[in-house]
Amino acid sequence: MSRRSRSGLPGADGPNTGHHQPGTGRAAAGLLLALATALPAQADPALARARNCLTCHALEGKVIGPGFREVARRYAGQADAADKLAVKIVKGGAGSWGVVQMPANPQVSEAEARRLALWILGR
Numbered sequence: 001m002s003r004r005s006r007s008g009l010p011g012a013d014g015p016n017t018g019h020h021q022p023g024t025g026r027a028a029a030g031l032l033l034a035l036a037t038a039l040p041a042q043a044d045p046a047l048a049r050a051r052n053c054l055t056c057h058a059l060e061g062k063v064i065g066p067g068f069r070e071v072a073r074r075y076a077g078q079a080d081a082a083d084k085l086a087v088k089i090v091k092g093g094a095g096s097w098g099v100v101q102m103p104a105n106p107q108v109s110e111a112e113a114r115r116l117a118l119w120i121l122g123r
């Protein structure tokens with residue numbers, strides 16, 4: 001559910017007897033990992049904006065649909081929440097938060113819907 005956390009980079013202070021390997025390879029790999037995990041945090045709000053989710057949703061507080069933090073609170077700890085929400089994001093529907101319906105979002109792929117659901121659940 002929440003982003004995998006990587007606790008520091010082990011080995012930075014390890015004994016380096018240093019014949020030929022000053023350890024730059026490992027440092028570069030660590031940097032790549034850091035970039036790979038940092039990028040989605042930037043990309044998902046942009047994706048939500050690009051797919052028009054933010055016309056009806058704010059992070060906090062109801063607009064036309066519920067605030068994403070409220071959604072995250074409601075489904076906290078439900079293992080299948082991301083799957084269910086991903087389906088609903090694509091197909092739309094009503095009844096969870098009120099009578100107003102979320103229209104289908106056919107412009108959103110399944111993979112994007114899942115990514116958005118995971119992002120929302122992490123708010």
Ligand code: HEC
Pocket residue numbers: 048051052053054055056057064065066071085088089093094095096097098099100101102103105108116117120
């Ligand atoms: C036209 C307005 C509108 C747009 C655009 C819209 N939503 Fe919604 N959304 C709603 C409404 C209204 C609800 C409440 C539906 C309900 O009560 O079941 C909702 C509910 C949700 C929920 C909670 C569903 C549940 O069953 O608890 C999620 C998650 C969500 N939207 C994500 C998105 C995402 C991601 C997008 C962009 C791809 C999006 N919405 C675009 C209006 C919208």
